[in-house]
Amino acid sequence: MSFMMPKPAAPRSQGSAQAPAGAQVGAVIPVTERDFEREVLRSEVPVLIEFASARSAASKQVAPDVAAFAREMAGKVKVVQVDADRCPVVVQQLRVQAIPTFMVFAKQRVADMLQGPITKKQMLQMVEPFLPRAAGALKAAELSQLLTAGIAQAVDTRDEGAFKRAHLPGAVHVPLEDVRARLEELQSDPGQIVLYCRAGDKTKELAAALDAEGQIVSFLDGGLLGWEAEGLAIAR
Numbered sequence: 001m002s003f004m005m006p007k008p009a010a011p012r013s014q015g016s017a018q019a020p021a022g023a024q025v026g027a028v029i030p031v032t033e034r035d036f037e038r039e040v041l042r043s044e045v046p047v048l049i050e051f052a053s054a055r056s057a058a059s060k061q062v063a064p065d066v067a068a069f070a071r072e073m074a075g076k077v078k079v080v081q082v083d084a085d086r087c088p089v090v091v092q093q094l095r096v097q098a099i100p101t102f103m104v105f106a107k108q109r110v111a112d113m114l115q116g117p118i119t120k121k122q123m124l125q126m127v128e129p130f131l132p133r134a135a136g137a138l139k140a141a142e143l144s145q146l147l148t149a150g151i152a153q154a155v156d157t158r159d160e161g162a163f164k165r166a167h168l169p170g171a172v173h174v175p176l177e178d179v180r181a182r183l184e185e186l187q188s189d190p191g192q193i194v195l196y197c198r199a200g201d202k203t204k205e206l207a208a209a210l211d212a213e214g215q216i217v218s219f220l221d222g223g224l225l226g227w228e229a230e231g232l233a234i235a236r
Helices: 036-041 057-072 088-093 120-130 140-149 160-165 183-187 201-212 223-229
Strands: 029-031 047-052 078-083 101-106 109-115 152-156 192-196 218-220
Touching: 029 036, 036 047, 036 078, 047 057, 047 120, 057 078, 057 120, 101 120, 109 120, 140 152, 140 192, 140 223, 183 192, 192 201, 192 223, 201 218, 218 223
Parallel strands: 029 078, 047 078, 152 192, 192 218
Antiparallel strands: 047 101, 101 109
């Protein structure tokens, strides 16, 4: 759904119409009809909009999670709040029927929408498809397809005890500190090398370092925890 913001027939009082020029990074930005185009449609990063109202108990309920999400996603996602009572044109054009309503704008289009109070996890799920990926990152579902097709080799970089307790089906065990030394050996096997750890952070760093050295490997975004969260099979 594309959206073109018309200019208001008459300017409103300045008051809180403009977000402060020096707005704190990671803060939720209040947006009105006057600055909707600038803050949302012209944004270079995905925008999560909360349509809220000071009269709504549900808006107050979700406020801490919205603020926390804005801080955690600073620089990756812009989080803005539209006062539905003061922005009838935007509310009407976007057919907002419940408070709160959350929308994701990406590339000047509505990309997703949820009504009612939502969690930080749901906010992340809404914006995640529009976030830039690190080089070599694979989602759990993508890796599952590659493993099923036999064109990927999962490499578990955790300690041996953790590997023996649970690992991806068909994975081999290579401790994180040994990956560089054994890279040539791993590359001799058919299939794309996909490193993973518990949460994905350590293998993400290693994959980036190897990429800088000209060694191309992939890693499982979210690690074993992300894999389990998708309900995918685990070997024990």
